[in-house]
Structure formats: C-alpha cells, structure tokens
Amino acid sequence: MPTRALVFDFDGTLADTESAVLQAWQEVFREHGTELPLAAWYAVIGTQHTTPAMFALLAEHAPDIDVEALRPVTKARVHALLETLGPREGVLGYLETARERGIKLAVASSSSGGWVRPHLERLGIDGYFDAVLTGDRHKAKPDPDLYLAALDALETAAEAAIAFEDTPHGVTSAKAAGLTCVAVPNAITESLDFGQADIVLPSFTAKPLEALLSR
Template sequence: MATRALIFDFDGTLADTEAAVLQSWREMFRDHGVELPIDVWHTVIGTQNTAATMFKLLAEHVAGIDPERLRPGMRARVRELLEAEGPREGVLGYLDEAAARGLTLGVASSSSGGWVHGQLDRLGLATRFTSVETGDVHAAKPCPDTYLAALATLGVTAAEAIAFEDSPHGVRAAKAANIPTVAVPNPITASLDFGHADLVLPSFTAKPLAEVLELLA
C-alpha cells in the first residue's frame, strides 16, 4: 500500500531538544551536589514522566526540594540553550521531499501542546504539519494514543503512514498503532535498543526519503 503520510515524534527527532533538556537537568543536579545517572534519564525519554522522575530522584539526595521553585529556572535555561538550535540535520530535506510527493505530515509527541507548538513556531515548521497530537490531550507514549489520533486527523490507515522516532518508548508506541516505524536515534539515545523498529538510521542524511519509502513499501 502506498505511503500517504509521515508522522514524526518531536523532541529528539525533529529537533534535538533532548540535549538541551538533559543539560539543564544535569546543571540543576550539580547545583545541588548530585550527578544525574544517564541510565535513569534513558528510562524517561519519550514519555511524559521526565520532570516527576527527576524531581523525585533529586529529592532522594537533597532534603527540602521545592519543584515549583526550581521549575521556572530550568525551563528558562532550556529555552536559552535552544535559541540557536534548528531542526536536526536532514529533517528539512525530508519535509521538502514529502511536500513534493504530496504526503501529509503529522507530529505525535508525549510533550505538552504548548511546548510542541511553541517549538514548531520557533523552528518555522508549524505550517508544515496538518496534525499535532500531544501528551496533554492523549495518553503519552509508550501508549499508542498520539499516533492513533494522528492517523485519524490525517485520514490515513496505519499501513499508509510511516512513523519516525528517536526513542524505544516512541518506537513501541508507533508499533502498537501498527505503523511502520523508522528509528533515527540522536546522540543521547544512540546506544539504546531499537530492535522493534522496521528500519534504523543513524541520521536523516543516511538515506533519502525516497529510499526509505521504497524500503518500507
């Protein structure tokens, strides 16, 4: 069946926001004299549990932690780190090729709508996507709900779409929705297990979209 739509995860896939978010958490932990274990970070990538898990872990080491006092500064630091960051290398080529082929585009993210829409606006990508489904409206990954919602909004079946993900949680969500899935890990997730993906690419520049479409047809 011919592919009619592409659905992208946002954080770490369309843009490498993961690095900025991880750096901000590492800085916060170090400000309190604690190191953030990367293996714990790996457990929350692609889910909606990041802040809760990180604050709980920090509270285990430092008494009297007030998440509401720390949260604004952390968010400001993330935005500062992202100011000069664009889409991941090769993403614009994929989006341009998709448009030339008449494919519709969607986003399926565990993050909040405010964050995703804001970042898409910052990157100049907002008008490219017909569907933007987020974790504050639907159950977050690894549940398939954001992907199922994207399929419904785009008006395509799972067999007519391809999902792009950077985390194992995201791959599981897309596969649970029965969507052929391409894993494109970023530097933080590159060491994780993507055995459930139909195709794993080291970057969006590794293969042109035309070849990916042919491989997954």
C-alpha cells in the same frame, strides 16, 4: 500500499531538544551536589514522566529542595539552551520531499502543545504539518493513542503511514498503532535498544526520503 502519511515525534526527532533538556537537568543536579544517573534519564525519555521523575530523584539526594522554586529556573535554562537550536540535519529535506509528493504530515509528541507548537513555529516548520497531536490531549507514549489519533486526523490507514522516532518508548507506541517505524536516534539515545524498529538510521541524511519510500 503506497505511503500516504509520515508521522514524526518531536523531541529528539525533529529537533534535538533532548540534549538541551538533559544538560539543564545535569546542571541542576550538580548544583545540588550530585550527578544525574543516565539510567534514570533513559528510563523516562520519550514519555510524559521526565520532569516529575527528575524532581523525585533530586529530592532523594537533596531533601530540602524547593521544587516549586526550581521549576521556573530549570525551564528558563532549557529555553536558553534551545534558542539557537534548529531542526535536525536532513529534516527539512524530508519535509520538502513529502510536500512535493503530496504525503500528509503530522507530529505525535508526548510533550504538551504549549511546548511543541511554539518550537515548531520557532524552527519555521509548523506550516508543513497537517496535524499536531500532543500529550496534554492524548495518552503519552509508549501508549499507541498519539499515533492512533494522528492516523485519524490524517484519515490514513496505519499500513500507509511511517513513523519516525528517536526513543524505544516512541517506537513501541508507533508499532502498537500498526505503523512502520523508522528509528533515527540522536546523540543522547543512540546507545539504546531499537530492536522493535523496522529500520534504524544514524541520521536523516543517511538515506533520502525517496530511497526510504522505495523500499
């Protein structure tokens, strides 16, 4: 069956936002006299639980922290780190090729619409997508709900769609919804286990979309 739709995760896949978020959290932990264990980060990456998990872990090491006071500080630091961030290398080529071929495009992200949509606009890629599905309206990954919603929005069967992910949680979500899944890990996630993915690419530049579709 020919490929009729591509569904992309956002954080870490279309843009390497995860590196900035991780850096911000590492700085917060160090400011409170401790290090953020990467194992704790990997346990929640790609889900909706990152922020509450990080605050809960920080509170174990610094019981007197004012979580509500820290929220805007952490958020501001993340946005400062993201100001000059662009799409991951090769992403624009994939989006352009899909547009030329008439392939539908969607974003399926566990993050909120208030996070994803402004970043898509800032990156200049929002116009490529026919649908943007987010975790404030659907169950977060690894639940398949986001991908099922994307298929419904694009009116496409799972067998005719390919998902692109950068975390094992995301791969689990896509596979549970029946999609072929291409893992494209970033510097933060490249050491994780992507055994569930159908294909693992070191980057979007490693294989053009035309070559991927011809498999």
